[in-house]
Amino acid sequence: xxxxEGIALVCPVSLGYVKxxxxxxxxxxxxxxxxxxxxxxxxxxxxxxxxxxxxSLGVDSAISLTQHLGLTPRWIEQANMGGVSGIIAMRRxxxxxxxxxxxxxxxxxxxxxxxxxxxxxxxxxxxxxxxASFPYGAGGPNxxxxxxxxxxxxxxxxxxxxxxxxxxxxRYNANHYAPAxxxxxxxxxxxxxxxxxxxxxxxxxxxxMPCAGGEGxxxxxxxxxxxxxxxxxxxxxxxxxxxxxxDDPVQDRSGWTHYIDDLYQRAGVGPNDMxxxxxxxxxxxxxxxxxxxxxxxAKGEGAQFVQNTDMRFDHSxxxxxxxxxxxCGGQLSCGQAGSxxxxxxxxxxxxxxxxxxxxxQIPKAQYGLVSGYGMVNYDRGLCTAxxxxxxxxx
Amino acid sequence: xxxxxxxxxxxxxxxxxxxxRARPPKQRSPVGRQFSVVNLPVSLALxxxxxxxxxxxxxxxxxxxxxxxxxxxxxxSGRGVLLARSALHHxxxxxxxxxxxxAPWLIGSVKLDVGPVVIVHIxxxxxxAGDPVQVFSHTDVSQEVVLVAAPSALDLTGSAARLNIISSxxxxxxxxxxxxx
Numbered sequence: 370x371x372x373x374e375g376i377a378l379v380c381p382v383s384l385g386y387v388k389x390x391x392x393x394x395x396x397x398x399x400x401x402x403x404x405x406x407x408x409x410x411x412x413x414x415x416x417x418x419x420x421x422x423x424x425s426l427g428v429d430s431a432i433s434l435t436q437h438l439g440l441t442p443r444w445i446e447q448a449n450m451g452g453v454s455g456i457i458a459m460r461r462x463x464x465x466x467x468x469x470x471x472x473x474x475x476x477x478x479x480x481x482x483x484x485x486x487x488x489x490x491x492x493x494x495x496x497x498x499x500x501a502s503f504p505y506g507a508g509g510p511n512x513x514x515x516x517x518x519x520x521x522x523x524x525x526x527x528x529x530x531x532x533x534x535x536x537x538x539x540r541y542n543a544n545h546y547a548p549a550x551x552x553x554x555x556x557x558x559x560x561x562x563x564x565x566x567x568x569x570x571x572x573x574x575x576x577x578m579p580c581a582g583g584e585g586x587x588x589x590x591x592x593x594x595x596x597x598x599x600x601x602x603x604x605x606x607x608x609x610x611x612x613x614x615x616d617d618p619v620q621d622r623s624g625w626t627h628y629i630d631d632l633y634q635r636a637g638v639g640p641n642d643m644x645x646x647x648x649x650x651x652x653x654x655x656x657x658x659x660x661x662x663x664x665x666x667a668k669g670e671g672a673q674f675v676q677n678t679d680m681r682f683d684h685s686x687x688x689x690x691x692x693x694x695x696x697c698g699g700q701l702s703c704g705q706a707g708s709x710x711x712x713x714x715x716x717x718x719x720x721x722x723x724x725x726x727x728x729x730q731i732p733k734a735q736y737g738l739v740s741g742y743g744m745v746n747y748d749r750g751l752c753t754a755x756x757x758x759x760x761x762x763x
Numbered sequence: 764x765x766x767x768x769x770x771x772x773x774x775x776x777x778x779x780x781x782x783x784r785a786r787p788p789k790q791r792s793p794v795g796r797q798f799s800v801v802n803l804p805v806s807l808a809l810x811x812x813x814x815x816x817x818x819x820x821x822x823x824x825x826x827x828x829x830x831x832x833x834x835x836x837x838x839x840s841g842r843g844v845l846l847a848r849s850a851l852h853h854x855x856x857x858x859x860x861x862x863x864x865x866a867p868w869l870i871g872s873v874k875l876d877v878g879p880v881v882i883v884h885i886x887x888x889x890x891x892a893g894d895p896v897q898v899f900s901h902t903d904v905s906q907e908v909v910l911v912a913a914p915s916a917l918d919l920t921g922s923a924a925r926l927n928i929i930s931s932x933x934x935x936x937x938x939x940x941x942x943x944x
Contacts, residue, residue, distance in 0.1 A: 492788065492856075496792040496794075496795070499792055500791055500792050500822060501795075501822075504907065505884055506851040507856030508851045508853065512851055516848075519847045519849050519892070523892055566852040
């Protein structure tokens with residue numbers, strides 16, 4: 370696979386996280402775009418590529434948004450793949466810029482959160498979920514992931530205390546990231562273990578809070594970024610694979626296992642070189658699965674790995690092994706802003722690598738691994754993607 | 764309250780929680796509706812591919828292995844193994860919210876001997892992950908077909924035995940609210 374030489378990722382923007390909002394998705398996407406333009410110091414007309422992801426555009430689409438927002442892109446992409454949409458948009462956009470199909474691509478994920486909209490999304494998610502999973506208790510994603518979590522716990526002996534390690538360290542990170550919706554609250558092991566049961570082993574703090582918000586970044590050439598004097602990060606390697614291991618009766622691994630070795634080889638770095646890891650944390654078991662499949666530990670050893678690993682951004686935890694994980698708190702503490710949640714890992718890694726994270730900045734961050742997962746069509750998440758990013762100075 | 768007044772109040776207060784009778788989700792895709800119709804007279808019917816013999820679930824229009832559209836519903840054994848089970852304490856749907864007030868709602872996933880993995884209501888709380896089970900279909904009070912797992916030793920040959928399980932789950936009755944609209 371050809372590399373992504375000469376591509377710069379700039380101007381990570383996270384905007385407007387709020388639990389419920391009267392604004393629609395177009396407001397969050399457009400506002401994020403405005404912040405991107407301001408941050409880059411360019412004119413709106415200089416954006417000639419537009420990649421957008423959203424669940425709540427309703428009858429609108431990426432093309433309707435061009436008229437809403439007054440854009441005239443010569444390259445357009447709509448990546449509605451939930452938890453991988455940020456990485457997918459980044460990959461597509463990087464190729465477009467590399468091939469000269471666009472000069473500056475704005476990648477934006479944004480969703481509104483109208484009253485009762487989560488219920489409507491869950492009830493109408495896919496034809497297979499309408500026919501064969503929603504009628505069974507109507508638990509939405511909690512129900513599907515409770516079966517995956519229960520199975521994982523029985524097969525590998527993971528406990529709720531192990532999942533708590535992920536949630537607690539993420540909350541500590543969120544306590545240092547102002548936009549996180551739950552960042553003003555601390556979370557203790559007792560709070561976690563005594564939380565309200567939701568579905569089987571899944572309790573309140575294993576669930577993300579649906580919310581509204583926007584996430585975005587710009588992709589351009591390194592030359593252009595230097596010319597605009599914008600700090601940037603580079604894309605060393607990226608991969609995706611969907612509906613992998615489809616014969617596994619219950620999901621406990623996914624597409625990463627097929628490409629992760631190749632991904633590290635192309636990036637020229639390995640898991641031990643990562644300054645931070647951002648996984649898609651819709652449920653802690655899924656983060657654990659990613660740590661295994663991304664080569665941080667062997668399959669089934671995720672529980673032991675998180676017990677022995679300090680996942681705080683500032684290495685302040687007691688465990689000896691350090692791996693800052695979901696350094697802004699992830700969705701578990703920031704809230705899940707629909708498709709924007711699939712961009713959160715990318716924007717947070719960019720902030721860390723270009724040094725614009727504030728209170729949650731990792732000192733001397735060099736390499737970051739972002740992983741995406743998503744779209745429970747029926748009984749499992751189908752999509753996987755992963756990308757290795759590096760700071761520009763390396 | 765006559766019907767007209769009732770409908771006007773329902774429109775004005777369009778909230779599932781205010782309904783006198785809450786029912787399970789009625790929505791199905793066109794193939795899902797076909798699945799319901801075909802399963803009415805039998806214990807369990809699944810799509811079989813005439814081209815490659817693959818057994819398909821959830822129902823679709825094309826075989827997911829060979830992409831042929833030669834899918835035929837055939838009466839199928841519901842024997843399988845319970846992969847995982849989970850007790851729901853929270854639901855997005857008013858019917859289940861009301862049922863959850865008395866006890867958590869049990870669901871599970873079953874790997875059928877004929878191939879597919881099916882999500883089911885658990886018809887008897889003694890069955891655990893790893894147990895052999897039998898899956899049957901039945902209409903709920905929304906007149907749509909749902910799948911239910913029962914212990915494999917249970918004799919389910921008569922429709923009365925199957926109705927018994929549906930009744931014990933409360934799936935054959937709407938969940939009521941006193942003074943609802």
